[in-house]
Amino acid sequence: MASTFTRVLSRKRTVGILSLAGAGSLATGYLINKDKVHASVKSNRRMYPASAEYPDLRKHNNCMASHLTPAIYAALIDKATPSGFTLDQCIQTGVDNPGHPFIKTVGMVAGDEESYQVFAELFNPVIKERHNGYDPQIMRHPTDLDASKIRSGVFDERYVLSSRVRTGRSIRGLALPPACTRAERREVERVVADALSGLKEDLLGRYYSLADMTEKEQQQLIDDHFLFDKPISPLLTCSGMARDWPDARGIWHNNEKTFLVWVNEEDHTRVISMEKGGNMKRVFERFCKGLKEVERLIKEKGWEFMWNERLGYVLTCPSNLGTGLRAGVHINLPQLSKDPRFSKILDNLRLQKRGTGGVDTAAVGSTFDISNLDRLGKSEVELVQTVIDGVNYLVECEKRLEKGQDIKIPPAPGQIK
Amino acid sequence: MPFGNTHNQLKMKYSAAQEYPDLSKHNNHMAKVLTEELYAQLRDKTTPSGFTLDDVIQTGVDNPGHPFIMTVGCVAGDEETYEVFKDLLDPVIEDRHGGYKPSDTHKTDLNPDHLKGGDDLDPDYVLSSRVRTGRSIRGFCLPPHCSRGERRAVEDLAVEGLGSLDGDLKGKYYALKNMTDEEQQQLIDDHFLFDKPVSPLLLASGMARDWPDARGIWHNDNKTFLVWVNEEDHLRVISMQKGGNMKEVFNRFCTGLTKIESLFKEKGHEFMWNEHLGYVLTCPSNLGTGLRAGVHVKLPCLSKHEKFGEILKKLRLQKRGTGGVDTAAVGGVFDISNADRLGFSEVELVQMVVDGVKLLVEMEKRLEKGQSIDELMPAQK
Numbered sequence: 036m037a038s039t040f041t042r043v044l045s046r047k048r049t050v051g052i053l054s055l056a057g058a059g060s061l062a063t064g065y066l067i068n069k070d071k072v073h074a075s076v077k078s079n080r081r082m083y084p085a086s087a088e089y090p091d092l093r094k095h096n097n098c099m100a101s102h103l104t105p106a107i108y109a110a111l112i113d114k115a116t117p118s119g120f121t122l123d124q125c126i127q128t129g130v131d132n133p134g135h136p137f138i139k140t141v142g143m144v145a146g147d148e149e150s151y152q153v154f155a156e157l158f159n160p161v162i163k164e165r166h167n168g169y170d171p172q173i174m175r176h177p178t179d180l181d182a183s184k185i186r187s188g189v190f191d192e193r194y195v196l197s198s199r200v201r202t203g204r205s206i207r208g209l210a211l212p213p214a215c216t217r218a219e220r221r222e223v224e225r226v227v228a229d230a231l232s233g234l235k236e237d238l239l240g241r242y243y244s245l246a247d248m249t250e251k252e253q254q255q256l257i258d259d260h261f262l263f264d265k266p267i268s269p270l271l272t273c274s275g276m277a278r279d280w281p282d283a284r285g286i287w288h289n290n291e292k293t294f295l296v297w298v299n300e301e302d303h304t305r306v307i308s309m310e311k312g313g314n315m316k317r318v319f320e321r322f323c324k325g326l327k328e329v330e331r332l333i334k335e336k337g338w339e340f341m342w343n344e345r346l347g348y349v350l351t352c353p354s355n356l357g358t359g360l361r362a363g364v365h366i367n368l369p370q371l372s373k374d375p376r377f378s379k380i381l382d383n384l385r386l387q388k389r390g391t392g393g394v395d396t397a398a399v400g401s402t403f404d405i406s407n408l409d410r411l412g413k414s415e416v417e418l419v420q421t422v423i424d425g426v427n428y429l430v431e432c433e434k435r436l437e438k439g440q441d442i443k444i445p446p447a448p449g450q451i452k
Numbered sequence: 453m454p455f456g457n458t459h460n461q462l463k464m465k466y467s468a469a470q471e472y473p474d475l476s477k478h479n480n481h482m483a484k485v486l487t488e489e490l491y492a493q494l495r496d497k498t499t500p501s502g503f504t505l506d507d508v509i510q511t512g513v514d515n516p517g518h519p520f521i522m523t524v525g526c527v528a529g530d531e532e533t534y535e536v537f538k539d540l541l542d543p544v545i546e547d548r549h550g551g552y553k554p555s556d557t558h559k560t561d562l563n564p565d566h567l568k569g570g571d572d573l574d575p576d577y578v579l580s581s582r583v584r585t586g587r588s589i590r591g592f593c594l595p596p597h598c599s600r601g602e603r604r605a606v607e608d609l610a611v612e613g614l615g616s617l618d619g620d621l622k623g624k625y626y627a628l629k630n631m632t633d634e635e636q637q638q639l640i641d642d643h644f645l646f647d648k649p650v651s652p653l654l655l656a657s658g659m660a661r662d663w664p665d666a667r668g669i670w671h672n673d674n675k676t677f678l679v680w681v682n683e684e685d686h687l688r689v690i691s692m693q694k695g696g697n698m699k700e701v702f703n704r705f706c707t708g709l710t711k712i713e714s715l716f717k718e719k720g721h722e723f724m725w726n727e728h729l730g731y732v733l734t735c736p737s738n739l740g741t742g743l744r745a746g747v748h749v750k751l752p753c754l755s756k757h758e759k760f761g762e763i764l765k766k767l768r769l770q771k772r773g774t775g776g777v778d779t780a781a782v783g784g785v786f787d788i789s790n791a792d793r794l795g796f797s798e799v800e801l802v803q804m805v806v807d808g809v810k811l812l813v814e815m816e817k818r819l820e821k822g823q824s825i826d827e828l829m830p831a832q833k
Contacts, residue, residue: 083601090600091629091665119459123599130662214459216506217473218466246474272655279513282474 085109088123090130097142098353099129102160116153120146120214124275125154131273141165141354144274146214148207148341148349162346162353166411169357176347176357179414180327182320188423190313194430195364196402199309200322200419202359203302203350205341206333211351212276212301220283223303230332231287231296238325240289242298245281261286263300276301276351293318294325302350302359315364315426319419347411357411362422365391369401370436371429376444380432383447384425385409405429460496460504468492471506473513480525481544481736482512490539499536503529503597507658508537514656524548524737527657529597531590531724531732545729545736549794558730558740561797562710564703570806573696577813578747579785582692583705583802585742586685586733588724589716594734595659595684600666603682607666610681613715614670621708623672625681628664644669646683659684659734676701677708685733685742696747698809702802730794740794745805748774751812752784753819759829763815767808768792768833788812804833 089108092100103126111122129142143161145151151158151171159171169176190198205211206226209219228242243252256262265280266272287296297305306329308322330340341349347357371377381388389404390397405426407418432442463471472491475483486509494505512525526544528534534541542554573581588594589609592602611625626635639645648663649655670679680688689712691705713723724732730740754760755771764771772787773780781787788809790801808830815825 083599083605087601087604088599090662094629118462127661130665131660216459216463216466216471218463218470221470273661277514278510278656279473 085112088112090126092130094133095129095142096134096136097129097132097140098161098164099126099142099157100134101164103157107156111154111156114153116147116149118147118149118210118214120150120210122154122157124213125150125157128270128274132270140270141352143353144213144276144351145211145349145353147210148205150211151346151349151353158353162356162411165354166357167409169412171345174412175344176411177414177417178342178347178358179416180323181416182316182323184416185316185319185420185423187427188314188316188319188419190315190364190366190426191430192313194368194433195313195366195426197309197311197365198313198315198318199307199364200315200318200360200362201305201307202322202326202361202415203305203348203355204326204329204359205303205349205351207339207341209303211303212299213274213351217279217282220279220299224283224285224298226333226336226338227296227298227304227329228285228287229336230329233332234289234325234328237291237321238289238294238328240287240294242285242287244283244285246284256286259288259292261288261292261295263297266301271301274351294321296329301352302355313364315362315419315423319362323415355410357409358413358415358418359410360415360418361406361410362419363404363406364422364426365402366405366426366429367400367402368429368433371433371442372401372403374432374436374442376442379444380429380442381405381425383445384428385421385448386425386429460498460506463506464496468495471495473509475513477516478512478525479517479519480512480515480523481547482509482525482540483517484547485540485543494537494539497536499530499532501530501532501593501597503533503536503593505537505540507597508533508540511653511657515653523653524735526736527596527659527734528594528732528736530593531588533594534729534732534736541736545739545794548737549740550792552795554728556795557727558794559797559800560725560730560741561799562706563799564699564706566799567699567702567802567806569810570699570702570802571697573698573747573806573809574813575695577750577816578696578809579750580692580694580748581696581698581701582690582747583698583701583743583745584688584690585705585709585744585798586731586738587687587689587709587712587742588732588734589686590722590724592686594686595682596657596734600662603662603666606686607668607681609716609719609721610670610679610687611668612719613712614679616715617672617708617711620674620704621672621677621711623670623677625668625670627666627668629667639669642671642675644671644675644678646680649684654684657734677704679712684735685738698745698747698802698806702745706798738793740792741796741798741801742793743798743801744789744793745802746772746787746789747805747809748785749788749809749812750785751788751816754812754816754825755781755784755786757815757819757825763812763830764788766830766832767811768804769808 085108086105089105115121124146125143128144134140162171163169206223209215209223231242234240266277284299293308293310295307306326308318308325310318348359350356350359385408386405387408391399391402391404407422409418428445435442468488468491472488498504507529508526511527517523546552589606592598592606614625649660654660667682676691676693678690689709691701691708693701716722731742733739733742768791769788770791774782774785774787790805792801811830815828818825
């Protein structure tokens with residue numbers, strides 16, 4: 036199914052790309068046809084042998100450092116993607132950020148869709164480590180955005196305060212945030228804002244460009260907890276994704292404030308569906324509906340999302356490949372969070388806890404952000420169902436502990452087969 | 453980020469208008485000069501090592517600046533940047549360096565005997581004296597653009613050259629990544645240690661990549677001569693000591709620099725220099741001499757005088773806090789140094805500092821006694 040799709044869409048996409056105002060025709064190497072991706076564009080300057088350029092990773096603890104041997108470095112250092120992105124650029128963030136003894140970061144990014152192929156010798160083992168054994172060379176990733184398959188999914192609001200699902204999407208043919216030029220980034224903004232303006236009914240909304248926002252609009256977005264700011268984390272800034280800030284960055288949201296799109300932050304788009312309370316089913320329904328609508332609207336103009344059957348949806352950070360999906364709740368678990376078995380229970384449910392400020396924050400009181408651990412190798416429906424089943428289990432545990440009853444650690448699932 | 457030239461060629465499929473940065477809210481030298489027409493004219497050019505216009509201006513695009521402080525907003529990636537992008541950099545240089553024209557020549561004078569006086573600044577007021585400059589090694593890319601291999605080669609050359617210094621310049625190199633905790637603490641206590649830059653002005657140019665690889669500090673055993681390797685430039689050379697004997701500081705500065713230069717030449721390397729721009733460094737603000745000669749001086753009365761700023765301007769001096777650039781003064785103690793870098797020789801600039809600081813201390817003494825300083829007002833230098 037996917038390959039017929041790709042062929043039909045490539046033709047349309049050509050029309051879309053030629054419609055870009057600008058001189059000349061597109062280099063043919065740019066059309067995405069997996070069989071013809073040129074991995075051998077030579078990068079233009081190197082006077083030293085690979086051994087003199089190999090980074091010092093002895094104090095590093097990230098996935099890139101674990102897998103970048105001098106041999107792999109030497110094999111890939113002369114290659115570049117068609118848009119000119121090199122290995123050194125992929126790994127710069129991992130070289131500059133040695134990592135933390137307890138938290139293993141990914142340590143590399145893609146500059147464009149082709150990065151994952153041109154530098155596959157490094158990306159593949161990193162993906163395998165990060166995604167629990169998923170092997171892009173032999174496995175296929177299932178995509179499923181049919182929300183009608185979800186069972187249950189309305190939580191007890193005495194415990195679950197809010198529900199949220201997010202993912203990202205990249206526009207095929209335009210480089211990703213670490214590599215894009217200003218014109219490409221502006222083109223992403225134009226394509227996405229144009230598509231979003233076609234949304235209707237409960238998805239009807241408005242785009243706020245970061246550069247043109249009024250003070251009043253800015254304050255409102257801050258109060259709604261929608262505004263994103265220029266990244267300060269060196270993990271992100273070292274990859275080059277914050278260049279030219281705030282040019283072509285913006286936030287779109289629907290009037291009801293339940294569907295939100297970030298444009299040109301860490302990815303081309305980040306798509307978020309959320310509401311207060313425990314109706315995860317409805318949040319996911321809106322998520323799927325919105326995503327499909329946006330996809331339909333960009334296809335009308337000859338564009339498509341970056342997707343393939345090995346890696347699913349292609350995003351900047353390898354940690355977000357596949358579904359790019361994080362479905363989570365803010366949940367209050369005063370008893371369970373004090374139980375020494377809490378972490379093990381979460382592990383076995385394939386869930387992860389964070390503070391309510393998001394990644395890298397600590398929990399306040401006993402309220403946690405609980406979400407799926409996995410991104411790749413399982414479909415959207417599977418992951419959301421995992422979160423739903425898991426959160427139901429956690430609420431059950433909490434209720435039992437309240438009554439002085441004992442709880443059980445659920446069985447551990449196997450690795451991806 | 454050092455993008456390859458393939459990347460620059462790819463941008464050509466978009467029009468200049470589509471790629472031209474939005475500089476409407478910017479206040480830096482680059483933004484003042486870079487019109488859309490100039491951008492269109494220069495966008496397809498690249499230096500032999502692959503540095504492009506967007507590389508030059510990235511820091512200025514990412515850092516719009518401050519309404520009161522005019523930053524430069526562009527950097528060089530190699531020596532050729534100043535030639536290939538002269539249509540942008542010449543006007544920036546002219547604006548930044550007091551009207552210095554593309555046809556002007558710059559005098560280099562590192563003969564300390566040419567300095568008059570400077571050994572008698574009152575140590576009750578002048579707490580310390582310091583002269584710094586930078587040097588780049590010809591043939592290697594500068595910090596915004598260099599590869600790891602190049603940066604390591606610069607470090608190797610620096611360590612080799614500095615290792616040959618003797619007499620009161622004999623010293624030791626401390627690589628940032630190999631430093632022991634004890635060495636690190638000592639360097640901090642001596643106020644010698646430099647850390648990974650946090651200023652977005654520097655980070656946006658790409659000069660902090662691969663930190664702390666190939667970065668280090670060399671200093672002599674007497675702790676009066678110090679070289680930073682691969683921080684904002686290939687080399688930053690600093691001569692300093694407590695008290696007001698600027699002449700001795702400048703003597704050591706010139707002797708050390710001249711020795712280092714000849715040691716490099718013995719190995720077949722020279723510094724980037726030409727008779728128009730003098731010594732070539734990463735930031736256009738440091739061209740010419742790259743020299744900042746300064747003192748930490750107590751001026752609690754004078755600094756409160758309404759004409760303090762005007763006096764400094766007339767003397768061609770600038771004030772900073774004692775933490776260095778972008779810091780505020782603490783307890784009436786200021787860092788006073790030359791405002792100029794290009795168009796005056798090293799001797800001329802240090803002379804201005806010596807003569808100027810002498811006058812400032814005199815004024816301070818008068819104000820302490822409640823006397824007027826009107827008759828001491830200097831003419832514009």
